[in-house]
Amino acid sequence: MNERAMRLRGLIRKESLQILRDPSSIAIAFILPAVLLLLFGFGVSLDARHVTLGLVVEQPSAAAASLTAQFRQSPYFVPQEFSNAGTAQTALADGRIEGFVWLRANFARQLSAGHDPAIGLFVNGTDANNARIIENYVQQSWTIWGAQQTGSANPAPIAVQPRIWFNPAVRSRDYLVPGLIAVIMTLTGALLTALVIAREWERGTMEALMVTKISMHEILISKLIPYFLLGMGGMVVSVLIAVTLFGVPLRGSPLVLGLAASLFMLASLGMGLVISTVAKNQFVAGQIAIITTFLPAFILSGFIFDISSMPPPIQLVTHIVAARYFVSILQTLFLAGTVWSVVLPNLFALAVMAAVFLGVARLVARKRLD
């Protein structure tokens, strides 16, 4: 065996033994992703179901009853009755209901006179997204009711036929869970390496390593391989949880998923290496890892917030967030299948990021202490 191979073997064996003996790295690699995924998989959902909707009927009538029946039948609403708008408004302000529909006393009279009465819909606009969804739900019920009233099958001249591809039931879990995997893996990848190398600096073992004939890439490679495998193990656990527990379909090729995950893992580990080499102490390394990984992956990856709606300068910033590319690949592979036109450019971007981070790590990691 030549010396280089011997050195690598020694270091990788050492790293693996340390992983096996140190429960914290196993916890970060397997337990942290599993717990986070379970917590967030159940905790994060954007579907506005069960809207508590107030119904203000100032004067009961057959027309009013038919309309309120419409809301009662809707799967989206938990209706609550109010006798006047004032109490409903108080309830809205106190957060007891999310919106209310107001049928004034003259509703039935005006309707029968053909006077086109106004139906007031008041929603709490504080959460604009939620408000918009409620408005849509109410509008749907109102449209159906309108069609029944006029007896026409043509409530509106233009008939919209929505087709939501890939996720016809619009289950937000189906796209959030793949996105979460990216967020969580960013975290574990960077945290694992950032803390592990910083620990070598603090314990003085790095100094002892550096005076041997070992070269800096050997040190980096020996760090990468075990943690790469560890991270990929966490990835497999996450995918299994997503598919079996959350029932998210995996329509694309698992092989491509593995490739994308590998590139992403390399980018994350590379980033961790850069952070830990620059920081040289666990405290600063951990702090930088948190600031530069979790929040950007959460907010700038397109996982929850739509990237194309962000202002152009911010969109530019999202390009340096590796999770952005991985989120896109994951959502496509899980829900749409292996769409090469999405997967290829994103894989390419991930490869570039991995190369850049690993290259920078190699550049900043000099075999010197100054």
Place this chain on the structure above:
Amino acid sequence: MAPGLEPGAAIGKPLVIAGLTRRFRAGKRLVTALDGVSAETSAGLVTGLIGPDGAGKTTLMRLIAGLLRADAGSVRVFGTDVRADPLAVQGMLSYMPQRFGLYEDLTVQENLDLYADLQGVATAARPERYRELLHMTGLAPFTARLAGRLSGGMKQKLGLACTLIRAPRLLLLDEPTVGVDPVSRRELWEIVDHLVRKAGMSVLLSTAYLDEAERCDEVLLLHEGQLIGAGRPGGFTQAMAGRSFHFRLPGRSKRALQAALATVQGVTDAVIQGEAVRVVLEPGMAPEAVQLPGFSGLTITPVPPRFEDRFVDLLRARSGARGGIVPVAEAAQAGTAETVIEVSNLVKRFGGFAAVDGISFSVRRGEIFGLLGANGAGKSTTFRMLCGLLPASSGRLQVDGFDLHHAAAVARGRLGYMAQKFSLYGELSVAQNLRFFAAAYGLTGARRAARLDWALREFELGPRADVTSRDLPLGFKQRMALACALMHEPDVLFLDEPTSGVDPLARREFWRRINALAESGVTVLVTTHFMEEAEYCDRLVIMAQGRILATGTSEELKAATRSASLPEPTMEDAFIALIMADNAKTVEAAA
């Protein structure tokens, strides 16, 4: 590749250092760690790199190992320039950093395997090398033990074994003996001696312990980044011949005597050693010529010179300073029979392990009392219990009438505490630290102002009042720590490793203040693993494995070891004899 020893292949000097300079940025200051150092070492010898903490020893080691880049000057290892080809140099040397990088979660054998892989030792050559190293270090029975579970001395020996897995041409050892108990220290030295003599290896070994200089073949003396001396240690010591004496005056305070002697014209150095004061005179000065009004009937005996005398002499010559004069009032109440600290059957268990295992001792007012022991002997645990930082598992302890762990906060106002490594708020300036501790001790109004003023003046901190304390030199940090501990004029003073690593002059200055305090009736409890410091104590206990091996004055402890083969035992000899006897007893009991 076989462990290449190739005797005679050492072409030229192992180390040639020329004009080596290295600066660091510490806060806003630029610190010169090494200032134009030029030196050479000889092949096949142990070269000691001697100097206090902050002298630049580690920086020099790292520069030689190619881990740092010099600002100016060059280092050649067997003719190869480190800067030009660091990998080639790293191939020739082995380096054991101060905190050697043992992987604590790997076993002894796994650590050895790792370094054998890293150093490219052929698989076939390993069994023989392992056997040799394990035998030499005495680690053979512990190969399956995790390195983290080894004692401090065993860790150092394992570190040395890992460093030596492939016999290098040049071996760099950075403070291998720091914090190690005297027995392990002796064993480490035996390994080093054995290696050099047998394998013809060249060694550069750094240490802050001046007594270790005499074990080296040649020494380089480093102080504040400058080389202040180089040569054979015997030569250094011999230059001091006829200048060292013991002054004794039974019946009078040795501390008052020491304080008086230290101020006499013509005295280079005066330190307490047991019951005597060890004095080094200026060249040509006769001991009878020492004028000491008020002290008559002195007994003066000549003693052999030691390495530290020369070091102090060199430093005095450089600085010229004598330090301020601290008058020592020979107080009447000094050494009264009143007991201030009382410990009986004290036990502290962590899980099933007894860190302190039933110890008893008592300290009288105005006494300087030492807890002597290696790292892990239980002295820090005892110390922390006395300060009230840890609850005792069982037994009784009282400080000035209180068990501080249970007593009201006010009771703590009577003790002063100076932590190991002089821990103070590094981000705060000197004045801010002092103000904080004044407030923490509840000083207010005029008294507070007076004490703050006293601290700045007495410890000569005034000019540095606004310096961020992290950027202070070590000696000043120590002064500031003492100033903070004395802010409220405590009755009892706890000092944890108070002078470890500081240079001999700073140590003398420190002890001058402590002596003065003791004379004025302050009770002082000191922990130390530093044998020299034990000599300054009135009485001390020697601890090992949580138990007290012996109690007494340093004279008494040394006298117990005196034999025909060892007519003048040192404190270290006494310590080792006690440990050996104790180990023998343990083995006997086990058998």
Place this chain on the structure above:
Amino acid sequence: MLARLLALVIKEFLAILRDGKSRAVLIGPPLIQLIVFGYAASFDLNHVPFAVYNQDHSAISRDLVADFAGSRAFQEVAVLHGPERIRALIDSREVEMVLDIDPRFSRNLLTNQPAPVQIIVDGRNSNTALLILGYANSVIADASAAWAARHGAAEPPARLEPHALFNPNLDSHWFIIPGIVALLTQIVTLLVVGLSVAREREAGTFDQILVTPLRPLDILLGKSLPGLIIGLAEGTVIILATVFWFGVPLNGGLLQLYTGLFLFIAAVTGIGLMISSLATTQQQALLGAFMFMVPSIILSGFATPIANMPAPVQALTLVNPMRYVLVVIRRCFLEQPSFSSLSLDYAAMAALALCSLTAAAWLFRKRVV
């Protein structure tokens, strides 16, 4: 007593503020995050790329396309002449929506039959998909209503008049950015308090103050007051930026806002101190802070509504102080809530603050004494 406490607080501030790095950590990252995330975190749609497949080559259908193209939410990026490329465009994420107008569109309109229009949306991000659908629906509803008005077709018997209270334009920045106030205040407070004891333990100064006559309670207060003050200052800076930089109106009373913020920071301080007393090293403290922070953000209702979570997870959010402060801050920004309407949220945070501070004090004594 007061003088000692003051000394402890001053010491803590000096230790944080004299060090350039920790000063930077307090000021730089939070503001950068506020700006970047403030712009990035939004559920509003702008310039969503869409393709048009108009099989009905008439003026009416072209008007409908123009309605879409003219809307701020949509941006036309491709015109298709056959159905083949629809799949490819959506698959590759070049467009998020395809507007497919049926060949019978204008004929049916003119003959009073339903005029079919197909909206194909990429469902990979179903939240965006729903938003796109909502926007598209309203564009079409407007067009539909306009057509009906012009041609006297059968009108719906009643009008729906939606009003969004507190946020008439339904600008989701108004929802998210006040949330960032809570988010960043929590991060900074937690880092300042959570690491402070561990830092002193590592430096050895903790022993040093324990042997002074200071009591554990003094030390605990000395550690928590700076956290409270820094948290409030940080919150104030971010609130100012929210109002003056992002132009989010602050309608509610400052007193209501700051009561909530104060109780929240007190609770977070307590949690930080608990982490601090348990951790022996800064790394442990950091991991602890992190382990609390990530779930507390995700389960707070910051980005996704709590009402959608399953009951056990909802129960878990009850012990998350951020959940309550988000309600208080958002309502104080957009509404004019009375004290009484916020009383439940205040009470919950006060209870959490009390519990966490008591637990911290207990742990602290246990670890210290």
